[in-house]
Amino acid sequence: MITLLVLVPVLFALGAYLMPSDRLRPRLLSVAGFVHLVLVLWILAHPVPITVGAWIGLDPLGRLVVLVVSLLFFCCSIYGLGYLRARLHWGNRIFITCMLLFLAAMSLAVMARHLGLLWVAVESTTLASAPLIYYNRNRLSIEATWKYLLLCSVGIALAMLGILFVAYSILPAAPISLQLDDLLAGAASYSRPWLRTGFAFLLVGFGTKVGLAPLHSWKPDAYGEAPGMVGALLAGGLTNIAFLALLRVMQIMAAAGEIEVARQSFLIMGGISLFFAAVFVIKQPDIKRLLAYSSVEHMGIMVIGVGIGGIAIFGAMLHLVNNALVKGVLFLAGSNINRCFVSKRREEVAGAIAVVPASAALFIAGFLAVTGSPPFGVFISEFTILRGVFSTGHFALGGYFLVMLAVIFIGMGSTVLAVTLGPPSARANKGKYRDTLLSVGPPLFMLLLVLVLGLYLPEPVRTLLTEAAGVVGVIR
Amino acid sequence: MESPTNMLLLLIIPINFFILGSSRLGACIRTTALQGSILALISFLMHPVSGHTLFLSGSALALKGVLMPNLLFRAIRQVQIRREIEPLIGYVPTLILGTLAMAGAFIFSDYLPLIEAHRGSLIIPVGLSTLVTGFLMLTTRRKALTQVLGYLIFENGVFIFGILLADAMPLMVEAGILLDLLVAIFVMGIIINQINREFSSMDVEDLSSLRE
Amino acid sequence: MTLIITHLFWHLFLLFGLSPLLIGVIGKTKALFGGRQGLPFLQPYFDLLKLFQKGMVLSRTTTWLFRAGPIVGFTAPVIASLFVPFGNIGAPLGFDGDLIFVIYLFGLSRFCTATAALDTGSSFEGMGAVREVTFACMVEPTLLFVLIVLVRLTGSFSLGGLFGSALLPGWHTAAPSLILIMVCMFFVVLVENCRIPFDDPNTHLELTMIHEVMVLDHSGPDLGMILYGSAMKLLVLGAMMVGIILPISLKNQFLDALVFGLGMLLLAVLIGVIESVMARLHMLRIPQLLIGTSLLSFFALILLLR
Numbered sequence: 006m007i008t009l010l011v012l013v014p015v016l017f018a019l020g021a022y023l024m025p026s027d028r029l030r031p032r033l034l035s036v037a038g039f040v041h042l043v044l045v046l047w048i049l050a051h052p053v054p055i056t057v058g059a060w061i062g063l064d065p066l067g068r069l070v071v072l073v074v075s076l077l078f079f080c081c082s083i084y085g086l087g088y089l090r091a092r093l094h095w096g097n098r099i100f101i102t103c104m105l106l107f108l109a110a111m112s113l114a115v116m117a118r119h120l121g122l123l124w125v126a127v128e129s130t131t132l133a134s135a136p137l138i139y140y141n142r143n144r145l146s147i148e149a150t151w152k153y154l155l156l157c158s159v160g161i162a163l164a165m166l167g168i169l170f171v172a173y174s175i176l177p178a179a180p181i182s183l184q185l186d187d188l189l190a191g192a193a194s195y196s197r198p199w200l201r202t203g204f205a206f207l208l209v210g211f212g213t214k215v216g217l218a219p220l221h222s223w224k225p226d227a228y229g230e231a232p233g234m235v236g237a238l239l240a241g242g243l244t245n246i247a248f249l250a251l252l253r254v255m256q257i258m259a260a261a262g263e264i265e266v267a268r269q270s271f272l273i274m275g276g277i278s279l280f281f282a283a284v285f286v287i288k289q290p291d292i293k294r295l296l297a298y299s300s301v302e303h304m305g306i307m308v309i310g311v312g313i314g315g316i317a318i319f320g321a322m323l324h325l326v327n328n329a330l331v332k333g334v335l336f337l338a339g340s341n342i343n344r345c346f347v348s349k350r351r352e353e354v355a356g357a358i359a360v361v362p363a364s365a366a367l368f369i370a371g372f373l374a375v376t377g378s379p380p381f382g383v384f385i386s387e388f389t390i391l392r393g394v395f396s397t398g399h400f401a402l403g404g405y406f407l408v409m410l411a412v413i414f415i416g417m418g419s420t421v422l423a424v425t426l427g428p429p430s431a432r433a434n435k436g437k438y439r440d441t442l443l444s445v446g447p448p449l450f451m452l453l454l455v456l457v458l459g460l461y462l463p464e465p466v467r468t469l470l471t472e473a474a475g476v477v478g479v480i481r
Numbered sequence: 482m483e484s485p486t487n488m489l490l491l492l493i494i495p496i497n498f499f500i501l502g503s504s505r506l507g508a509c510i511r512t513t514a515l516q517g518s519i520l521a522l523i524s525f526l527m528h529p530v531s532g533h534t535l536f537l538s539g540s541a542l543a544l545k546g547v548l549m550p551n552l553l554f555r556a557i558r559q560v561q562i563r564r565e566i567e568p569l570i571g572y573v574p575t576l577i578l579g580t581l582a583m584a585g586a587f588i589f590s591d592y593l594p595l596i597e598a599h600r601g602s603l604i605i606p607v608g609l610s611t612l613v614t615g616f617l618m619l620t621t622r623r624k625a626l627t628q629v630l631g632y633l634i635f636e637n638g639v640f641i642f643g644i645l646l647a648d649a650m651p652l653m654v655e656a657g658i659l660l661d662l663l664v665a666i667f668v669m670g671i672i673i674n675q676i677n678r679e680f681s682s683m684d685v686e687d688l689s690s691l692r693e
Numbered sequence: 694m695t696l697i698i699t700h701l702f703w704h705l706f707l708l709f710g711l712s713p714l715l716i717g718v719i720g721k722t723k724a725l726f727g728g729r730q731g732l733p734f735l736q737p738y739f740d741l742l743k744l745f746q747k748g749m750v751l752s753r754t755t756t757w758l759f760r761a762g763p764i765v766g767f768t769a770p771v772i773a774s775l776f777v778p779f780g781n782i783g784a785p786l787g788f789d790g791d792l793i794f795v796i797y798l799f800g801l802s803r804f805c806t807a808t809a810a811l812d813t814g815s816s817f818e819g820m821g822a823v824r825e826v827t828f829a830c831m832v833e834p835t836l837l838f839v840l841i842v843l844v845r846l847t848g849s850f851s852l853g854g855l856f857g858s859a860l861l862p863g864w865h866t867a868a869p870s871l872i873l874i875m876v877c878m879f880f881v882v883l884v885e886n887c888r889i890p891f892d893d894p895n896t897h898l899e900l901t902m903i904h905e906v907m908v909l910d911h912s913g914p915d916l917g918m919i920l921y922g923s924a925m926k927l928l929v930l931g932a933m934m935v936g937i938i939l940p941i942s943l944k945n946q947f948l949d950a951l952v953f954g955l956g957m958l959l960l961a962v963l964i965g966v967i968e969s970v971m972a973r974l975h976m977l978r979i980p981q982l983l984i985g986t987s988l989l990s991f992f993a994l995i996l997l998l999r
Contacts, residue, residue: 159635170642494992
């Protein structure tokens with residue numbers, strides 16, 4: 006049943022590639038997104054327990070991530086109906102085929118319970134998303150795609166090295182199995198030097214995909230040059246997939262009794278990510294690069310949450326959901342502003358609220374959400390993580406955390422408000438764009454979800470989050 | 482006398498030095514292909530012969546020794562660039578860094594203890610120094626093609642470590658790894674083509690407009 | 694005592710007798726490659742005889758340094774050869790650490806040649822001296838690493854114990870290292886004796902000369918001493934290389950000397966072949982190649998330390 010989650014997008018991708026009509030193809034994308042979402046909801050309603058030793062299976066953590074990814078994809082595909090219609094002359098065959106393959110690869114990564122399969126899936130996401138970044142086909146896009154491809158491929162190669170080291174640590178107890186349950190069962194007896202070195206490589210490798218500093222340098226370029234819907238999927242989907250991979254690694258380290266090493270490394274990398282995000286967010290002229298640094302910040306927060314343990318892991322899981330949805334809002338609204346002004350730099354964009362009031366309002370609301378203002382859900386998740394930080398005695402880290410958040414709030418605020426408020430700049434409506442239901446509906450929907458999560462956590466969602474946190478926090 | 486696999490592994494190190502110090506793109510591509518072929522041979526020699534190891538070595542040889550160089554040569558033929566210009570830190574400092582890394586790899590390889598069956602093998606130092614060679618090429622070279630070569634050498638380093646586990650890993654994963662490598666190189670080749678078409682050169686230095 | 698006398702005899706005989714023949718063999722090989730008959734093998738002997746009987750022309754701007762250069766260039770290889778074993782014929786003299794002494798002897802002769810060249814006051818000689826000294830600096834690490842590897846393998850600090858049959862256990866345990874240092878030593882021989890691909894001994898263009906330009910102003914007996922000195926230097930350094938690959942002693946002085954002589958002649962043929970098939974490297978690439986050779990010999994050392 007869960008293999009359908011991969012097969013359906015692949016079939017649709019084939020269909021999209023073969024379909025001759027550029028006009029109808031975006032509809033195929035939306036249909037595929039809808040079918041995928043329905044499948045996911047059905048699987049969540051009828052959860053199948055994982056078979057021990059199987060290569061694929063959806064444990065609670067996987068279910069959470071696939072729900073978020075599928076929801077985000079569906080919203081982006083609805084947005085895509087309007088976006089791609091405005092760009093019919095560019096053709097969208099490769100774009101839509103790669104989008105669907107991207108979805109298939111992400112689904113595969115979520116349900117992989119074998120390290121090798123996980124690796125193959127994550128590498129496939131890199132390869133499938135590279136043409137998406139290149140959609141605009143100008144110099145800056147090429148540059149962004151090249152850096153993205155090279156850096157992420159190196160990261161993935163390092164992750165492969167890490168997997169090989171972990172596999173070697175199992176010897177001489179043959180046969181080696183990279184299946185997750187086997188690894189977790191036998192981890193206590195693995196050779197320590199190999200396991201630790203393997204963990205270091207895996208952290209660097211998958212950390213590059215997540216975008217933890219100092220491995221994040223591809224993020225501003227890739228998010229900045231990709232179309233808005235692609236940026237939303239990268240920021241809300243791909244980073245979560247890579248984060249899931251990191252969590253699987255942490256599971257193995259926990260089973261081996263090396264949890265302290267893993268926790269310390271996560272805390273350090275999370276702290277560095279917050280610092281880099283804070284530094285580069287100040288006076289950031291480009292709104293999409295701004296969002297990239299915000300993504301670095303939030304990955305850092307999630308990683309700190311997992312590194313602290315206990316209730317902070319629950320906060321990190323909630324943050325995973327909130328962050329993905331809010332990034333969707335921000336990227337899509339930012340894309341609208343970009344389409345209106347044909348620029349993303351604050352020197353050229355101003356007064357968006359007068360020209361595209363809905364998108365600008367969404368952008369401001371998204372900004373408030375992403376920096377952790379109540380009543381949005383991000384506030385709750387960050388608060389939970391902070392509770393965990395302080396209750397375990399990491400007072401210095403907690404103080405540092407708050408200072409960085411404040412700096413990021415001020416930095417982001419300056420750019421966001423400069424772009425949205427004030428008198429419209431000379432480039433107003435250069436792109437002949439009007440807010441329509443298709444371009445405003447999806448981000449509005451996601452914003453409302455984040456608002457709801459901030460005010461009230463429905464019981465099924467709470468159960469799912471608790472179970473997901475339990476997967477990471479349990480030491481077998 | 483050293484075992485034949487150790488001798489072959491030792492050959493990899495002078496190859497690394499040669500690639501680090503050479504500026505002729507054609508020679509670099511051919512030497513990388515040679516390195517890949519030697520690795521395929523090592524993976525064949527190191528384990529008892531079975532269908533699995535034959536398939537792995539054969540496909541590695543085909544991919545690394547034949548297919549990759551073909552793709553890369555096709556890329557440079559379209560671009561018509563045959564020489565690399567001076568790397569960011571100069572050839573001699575690159576060579577010295579590579580040597581220091583190699584020395585470090587040899588001296589610190591004892592930290593990772595090998596199991597009984599593999600004791601005395603040079604895989605860890607050679608693998609680590611190949612990784613560093615690939616990384617140096619990736620970071621210090623100015624042409625996109627040599628960056629791709631650096632990535633190939635980096636993957637070769639990962640492959641060396643994979644040889645240790647050839648008879649213990651399931652077949653599908655290795656096939657997936659090699660296939661991913663092929664597709665990655667293919668996509669990179671396409672991007673190089675696009676870079677050349679847009680900029681009329683393969684200088685990665687031109688790709689520097691995106692900054693803060 | 695008698696052993697030392699016989700070693701001394703063989704050394705001096707081989708040194709003075711064999712070295713011009715090496716030059717002749719190299720020339721003949723190059724001629725054969727070029728489809729020519731070339732000079733006879735013994736021509737260098739006749740050339741040297743002729744030069745020693747000729748008069749000399751001395752420039753008025755030169756001083757005693759100009760005369761001292763060729764003299765040191767002649768005597769330094771002679772003294773050095775007394776410490777280097779020729780194949781399996783032991784060295785007549787030796788003390789712990791004499792390898793440093795020998796290296797510095799060659800350095801001394803190079804210094805004197807360079808100062809003699811600078812003494813003429815001509816810009817061409819100065820240019821050649823600069824290049825020669827630079828390349829010699831870059832090849833020193835290689836030579837040192839080669840000797841360190843040999844010291845580590847045999848445990849002896851004197852040149853007499855570093856070559857020949859003392860290396861037999863080394864060949865069993867560390868053959869890759871020995872092969873590498875053999876290649877590196879070959880490069881050292883090529884550089885120190887100003888052979889292609891580092892320097893062209895037959896060039897007539899002053900801008901491309903390195904060693905040749907330094908001896909441009911010498912004539913007569915001085916030139917003879919320089920030529921003989923460089924031939925002897927080729928023999929001594931070549932003996933160091935050949936000594937690595939003769940691990941089995943035949944226990945008979947005649948046969949050992951014969952094997953050594955054959956080895957040296959083969960080396961000369963090899964040099965001739967390389968001179969015929971390659972051109973001299975671009976001046977800017979030579980330092981890169983030399984540093985690469987140093988790193989290669991360093992790698993050979995690392996292999997031993999493992």
